[in-house]
Amino acid sequence: MWNTPNLLTLLRILLIPVFVGIFYIPVSWAPFVCALVFSVAALTDWLDGYLARRWQQTSPFGAFLDPVADKLMVVVALVLLVQSDPRAALALPAAIIIGREIAVSALREWMAELGARTQVAVSKVAKFKTTVQMVAIILLIFSRDDTDSPLYGFGMGLLYIAAVLTLWSMLLYLRAAWPSLKSPDRPLDGEEKQ
Template sequence: MWTIPNIITMFRVVLIPVFVVVYFLDWRWAHEAGAFVFWLAAITDWFDGYLARRLKQSTPFGAFLDPVADKLIVGAALLMITHSYASLWITIPAILLLVREIYVSALREWMGQRGLSATVKVSFMGKAKTTAQMLALIGLLSGMEYFMGFPIYWVTLGHVLLYIAAVLSVWSMISYSLAAWPHLKPSAGDDH
């Protein structure tokens, strides 16, 4: 259980309350610092998976905790941006992203219980959604449009990427559902 990748994943879970507290500090750079903590957590997500494969340290505990840690920190970030921006244009894609995460997690668990997890394994579309989502959240959390006087338009880019992530999210949810559908249809003799 105490492998390097698992320790990194647990570190990501520990970063969640740090991220939330830092973001809401009464301090000029609190949002930027919170976005940095979120970025650090996002980097550890890539790093723990890479090390698990490279060091051959994949474990059942790591396979369980890694996606849970991802969903916890992304869920926290989505709630925080809906609070900070208090805009329908942020809330709608944030809700779509949260709904997709819950739905696909439940679908994967159900399919896994039936030995069919390969049917709904992570696709390229899912990875593209995750990349767009993480970059969108970093931009929106930071609130930065300028850096040292230079325009960088992080917030504007964050809005665009949030919508791209939402579209990819719904698209991938439909794709996973279609792949799983033959196994979800009731067979003869089922009560439900």
């Protein structure tokens, strides 16, 4: 269980309080270091999956922990950014991305209970969305002290692209899961508990 890919995933989780702490330090270098910490976390997201496949060190623990670490880091970063710049222009794509993460996580959990989790495996659109989203967040963190700068505007543009890709990938997941969702043979949650 404690192989290199899983340790990298745990590192990503441990970087969250570091990221939050640096975000609130009232010094000029904080945005740069905060963006750097987030960049390291984003890099471990790619590296742990690559090493797990390359070294054949995939595990149930890693399969559970990796998406949790990803979502925690992204959600925390978006919440902090919206708190720092509480305009609807930033809150809207952040809410779409966070809402999608909750919906898709619930969908995957439900499909896993049906033994059909592979029907909602990560798509290429979702992987591209993750890349765009990470770059957007890094730019927004780095330039958060100057929300009128071109760099911040570019980060906002990328975040909107990520939000559109987020909705698209969610629709792809829902389409793949739809036969199971509409099946009359599946008991409802209340029926399972009775």
